[in-house]
Amino acid sequence: MSKETYHHGDLRAAILAEAAVLVAQRGADGISLRELARAAGVSHAAPAHHFGDRRGLFTALAAEGYRLLAAALAAATPDFIDAAKAYVRFALDHPGHYAVMFDRSLYDDTDHALVEAEAAAADELNRGVGTLGDAKAKADPEGAALAAWSMVHGFALLWLNGAIDTAGDPIDTVERLGAIMFDG
Template sequence: MTSERERTYHHGDLRRAILTAALDVIATEGPAALSLRDLARRAGVSHAAPAHHFKDRTGLLTAVAAEGYALFADALAGAPDLRERGVAYVRFAATHPAHFQVMFQPDLHRADDPDLLAARARATEALRSGVADLPPAGRGEDDRLTGVAAWSLAHGFATLLLTGNLADALAGRDPEEAFRSLAALAFAPEDGRGH
């Protein structure tokens, strides 16, 4: 008779179980705490089972980053403009903190992984299209630098939020609404500001 664990493994759920366990560890202890042996123990499988799906720790973190970028691209795609893409960025970081931690630490994953590259390209395109949709007065002279400014604002805000550094500044204010206000200040057309 086949055990429930073996049925789950043969149906492909072990990969998901290990990813889920890894995300839990990253969210509570950080990526440095990840160990394939510990994840195997948590999943109740042999210590070699995670290596079957991910090869090694870097492979696992690459899968986490690729999944994160795919989820991130989906979140950004539903936003109608650059400001709302920034809000989606902040929301993504708050709801997927483990993915967020790994995605933006390239030393943790394989930069040449095809799944990671494809997902990252989708996310990057969603961010860039938000800049392209800005009216000329809100874009500045260089779309690429405008994109870096938008990314810096959203990423910086999200990082400060996740690390608890905005608690006093927000004083109970909804982080998404606070970000909308910041984005309006940062990307307001120069006309009317005396420039």
């Protein structure tokens, strides 16, 4: 199937988009390359051609997720609360990517593109943490970064898994939690 005749325009992107949807619906263990090809409307060999195997697919999906997260965090103003809200919004808007990004058993964590994308996302989150005025956060920026990431990541996972009451607005809630944790 040539790129010119492919109806989606960008075969690799179309496969990744479909993979993200399927992972969000069923989890990573619930999809195969063959099923992914069928869902994306491409030949059964197309995913293997672009990604090699499931590990390659999930490596590419995680890298794409980290790039999207870095962009979302960069678009937020450099205030921690805005970065926290952007992080949670990303997790809720991209649950398939998010699930793969934080399951290292699925992908090759030494992949150059993945390592770069992950570092970019971490740099952006740390940029937000760097705006904290809390004296303890300023005295221990590494600890503050871990605390901040733990808060937003833990909250996002709890929300996505329905482990907490999801009746309210998650963005308002994470804003409230960030103020409790870092405004003294």
